[in-house]
Amino acid sequence: MQNPRLVRDGDTVRVVAGSYIWTWTSSDDVVVLADPHGRTIVAGPMQPAVMTRAGQGEAQSAWALGRVVGVVVADHLVTVRYASVNGTDELELRWRFEPERCWLEPVGYTMAGAADVVSLHWFARQSGTGGGRPAPGLRCRYLVHPGVSGSALVSPVIQTQAKLDTTTWLGRGGGGEVRMRQQWALPAHYVAGLDSSAHPVEVGAMTSKLSDAFCLGLADLPAGDLLLRLHDERFSPVLQLRGDLWGHLRGPGRFELGAPMVWTFGPDYPEAIRAYQRALVESGIVTVPTPSPAKLAAATASQFNTWGAQLAAGTAAQRFGQASLDAIHAQLLDSGLEVGMVVVDDKWEGEYGKLEHAGDRFPEFERTLASIRSHGHRVGLWAAFLRCDDPATHGLSRADLLRGLDGEPIVLGPAEAPYFLFDVTLAGVRAVLRERIAAFVARYRPALVKFDFGYEIPDLSLCAPADLDYAGERLLGLALEVVVGALRAADPDIVVMYYALSPLFAPYVDLHSVDDLWMNASEYHAEVNRRLFFGRLLGELGVASYGSGGYDWVNQADIWFDSVACGPLGMLGSFTGDLSDSTCPPELVALHNGLTRLSRRRTRFRVDAIGASRLGPVTGARSSSWVRVENGEPVLVVLRPGGFLGAPGVRQFGGLLSTDVNVAVGSLDAGGLAAARRIGVVPRGDGELVLNFLPDGERVAVVVHTLGGDRHESSRAARGGRFVLPLSTTVDEAPVTWVELVR
Incomplete structure (x- = not known):
């Protein structure tokens, strides 16, 4: 894929890459990430806020955003320096661009006086929240936050106009700052999302005006608690450091705050998350061992x-x-x-x-x-x-x-x-x-x-x-x-x-x-x-x-x-x-x-959700049907023709098979389903399965296994390139466990 192209024009820096467009303007310090079609994916102020506390006796932590005093564009890097942060401190941001992803390095923070770092708030707004903390600044229409709650009360698919006002864990979980009860998925270390039209119900809002998706995730573990702040239709990652309590981040001096983060992109949020995982593997950060x-x-x-x-x-x-x-x-x-x-x-x-x-x-x-x-x-x-x-x-x-x-x-x-x-x-x-x-x-x-x-x-x-x-x-x-x-x-x-x-x-x-x-x-x-x-x-x-x-x-x-x-x-x-x-x-x-x-x-392996509902807070992040792929070949297909909990039904897959009943069909060999000599079928109702990959006239041994160990054997032949298998969940009132097909 072609390397990113960086262009500086006055106070604007624009990066055009294969899967995204990154634009930043120094005058308003706003960064916009768009897809290759120019649709905004996510946008917000670029400068992070650093909360500090000057002394143990001070009741409130303090923070103030600085001003841009320097921009360096070189090779595939953009470095931005800010002065007057919290009055007299300095801050440096470093972005690194690759064809399919961009990296945000740890924040360089130089403290001029004696104070403690309390927390780091990426992409902060000038305004604060009711508690005096920096307000989150990133904006997109749909935020995807797996693990946001241990209950379905809060959906992982969040329509941000609902104005959810809370702080949650992206990291490991635990008591303290976060009041939401979370457990599963933690640590996730990422959040995803995508944008749509200015008005949520205008023509094309859920089709042509729906952007590609992003995933923002850690590339290393930070020495702080990774949280996510949601407020006023916006969100931002927050790193709780609490140098005011433990004395380990006390100025004056320079500190590297946080950990590297990576932005990845895809046509939808599962693909953006996949791109995040792939970025960590391709960069050598995560290795995939071969198990015995x-x-x-x-x-x-x-x-x-x-x-x-x-x-x-x-x-x-x-x-x-x-x-x-x-x-x-x-x-x-x-x-x-x-x-x-x-x-x-x-x-x-x-x-x-x-x-x-x-x-x-x-x-x-x-x-x-x-x-x-x-x-x-x-x-x-x-x-x-x-x-x-x-x-x-x-x-x-x-x-x-x-x-x-x-x-x-x-x-x-x-x-x-x-x-x-x-x-x-x-x-x-x-x-x-x-x-x-x-x-x-x-x-x-x-x-x-x-x-x-x-x-x-x-x-x-x-x-x-x-x-x-x-x-x-x-x-x-x-x-x-x-x-x-x-x-x-x-x-x-x-x-x-x-x-x-x-x-x-x-x-x-x-x-x-x-x-x-x-x-x-x-x-x-x-x-x-x-x-x-x-x-x-x-x-x-x-x-x-x-x-x-x-x-x-x-x-x-x-x-x-x-x-x-x-x-x-x-x-x-x-x-x-x-x-x-x-x-x-x-x-x-x-x-x-x-x-x-x-x-x-x-x-x-790879599992694709082939009956997916993605964006509804109630029905989203679900699938009625699945296909498992190993070495590029489908090996197992699970179909629900009638749908599932709002996810659309799927009656056929890839020209390989079709059905009118809930069924799982899998290769019992090492290779893919189409070439398998032994195939397993598990029906959840009475109906019919059609396999479209058997040659005309090929006979197949059919063994219906029932609970208790009985076997009911027969054979059938493919006709016109279709092998039709009647399905039932019982034989002589005994429950069917599975059907074995031997070619």
């Missing part, structure tokens, strides 16, 4: 998680014990669900930090793990590695814990079972963790670890690590480096599962989870579909998405149907009652067992 066959088998195995059953039985937390675990496993075996892994969730441990089972509650824990394995199930274990009940257990002291403003360790958890957090910036703590993790892996041999932690690290307004070079987002990054490094040193094939969407964490996370869905009762399926709409993109970085389930069985069929293209099926339902008094009937067992036959055993 053993790791692939574990990462793609369907899972049953005990947490929902624990809650339903009243045996969560300290009430979880041997009898409960044994009963849950026995119920799973009796259900007929052919899962590949059993994940034992929270409180199998005794004391947090030891990574050892509670001997008083689980006197036969290792025997139970052996029993689980003897039934053909891998074992996964939940763990929050940085939680600590008592540092003395590890030869450590209270000085080895994350501490608050009073110098005392912060305390988390319920009043009846409080705990602390290890400070991983300390060498002694890292040594203890590595030792404990090595012993944990050697003793329990988990195939998977459900990592559960990052979202509970409080922000810098409440606590900080001893080494402030690893504050904020870097603290979770260091924790993953230590914990996952130790896990893989003990067993290179162990699978790590976490909630994060951030591509920066892809090297540490093998499996993305759509948990936790607890705030989405009655619409678990709707929220999973939406989370997979974003999570599927990680497949291009070698991270599959685990589908999980809600805390009942009511809509589990739709959850599995959406999950099968993206990664392993999952569930955490109870067999003894739940919040909806639902059960797992035979037809649901049959669907699960059939879809597991179609599950692919690769973790690097």
Whole structure:
């Protein structure tokens, strides 16, 4: 692609690249990013605001934007200098341009006097908000913010004219500045969006006047809390640094604030997010390892998680014990669900930090793990590695814990079972963790670890690590480096599962989870579909998405149907009652067992949403239908002809196949669907499937498998280039699990 062309004309600098046009005018300091057709994608003031506090006794932090005093345009770089920032300080911005993306480097900030940096507000407006803080300045019509809320109450597709006024996490999550309850997707480390016409309902507003999309994401982890501020139809990333509380960013002197960020572009926001991921890979920032066959088998195995059953039985937390675990496993075996892994969730441990089972509650824990394995199930274990009940257990002291403003360790958890957090910036703590993790892996041999932690690290307004070079987002990054490094040193094939969407964490996370869905009762399926709409993109970085389930069985069929293209099926339902008094009937067992036959055993792939609804706050970021692509070939197609939750229905795909009923069709070979000699079909209703890639006259063996193991064999021939397969969900009243086609 042709290199960007930079032109300076008076007070305007214009950069024309393959996928975007960047324009900045020094007189008003406004930057505009437009698509190749000239339609504005996003625009706003370019100068960031830096909040400072001159002394501990000052009640309010202060900030004031400066004025442009210098512009340098050279090669593919634009450098802008500002003076009179906060009165006497100076600030420097550096942009770097490539054909498909542009980079914004860390902010160079020179302080003339004795003051502390409180926060950095990119793209700030001259006006402040009611709280005296800089107002966000970026404007576009649609903002896309996956993980904005753990509930569907706030859509990830935000029509900015709704004037949502809040601060949310783009980073790891945790208490403090942000009041919104968030968990899944964090850290995401990116936000996306696009623009439309000046008036939202003018002719062409949703067609010809709809711009291409952008994605703005981190290219490295900053030593601060990455937030997003929304106010008055505008938004901006904010980095909470809190030098006023911890004294590590005190002038006079020069500081590099923040971390590199990259702007990427695409015809729609999923493609812009893909471009962000691709930018990190092509720039060498993120690497995609090749997993071993053993790791692939574990990462793609369907899972049953005990947490929902624990809650339903009243045996969560300290009430979880041997009898409960044994009963849950026995119920799973009796259900007929052919899962590949059993994940034992929270409180199998005794004391947090030891990574050892509670001997008083689980006197036969290792025997139970052996029993689980003897039934053909891998074992996964939940763990929050940085939680600590008592540092003395590890030869450590209270000085080895994350501490608050009073110098005392912060305390988390319920009043009846409080705990602390290890400070991983300390060498002694890292040594203890590595030792404990090595012993944990050697003793329990988990195939998977459900990592559960990052979202509970409080922000810098409440606590900080001893080494402030690893504050904020870097603290979770260091924790993953230590914990996952130790896990893989003990067993290179162990699978790590976490909630994060951030591509920066892809090297540490093998499996993305759509948990936790607890705030989405009655619409678990709707929220999973939406989370997979974003999570599927990680497949291009070698991270599959685990589908999980809600805390009942009511809509589990739709959850599995959406999950099968993206990664392993999952569930955490109870067999003894739940919040909806639902059960797992035979037809649901049959669907699960059939879809597991179609599950692919690769973790690097592309999933396209072929029945997508993108921009409605209610119906957007959803898809009725999916196609999974490996090595450029479609290998698995999931179709819903009738649509799904406002997403349009899809009856056929690419001339390969068509149907009048919800169906999943997949290659059972290593290659693509069209060339496959064995094909699996899982219907969700009675109807017809037509395959259009079989030669005229070719006969195909048809084996209908039913729950209980019966096989019903026949053969059919293609006629006129069409192979027509009648579909039914039962044979002689027995639920059909799947249909096997052998060419």
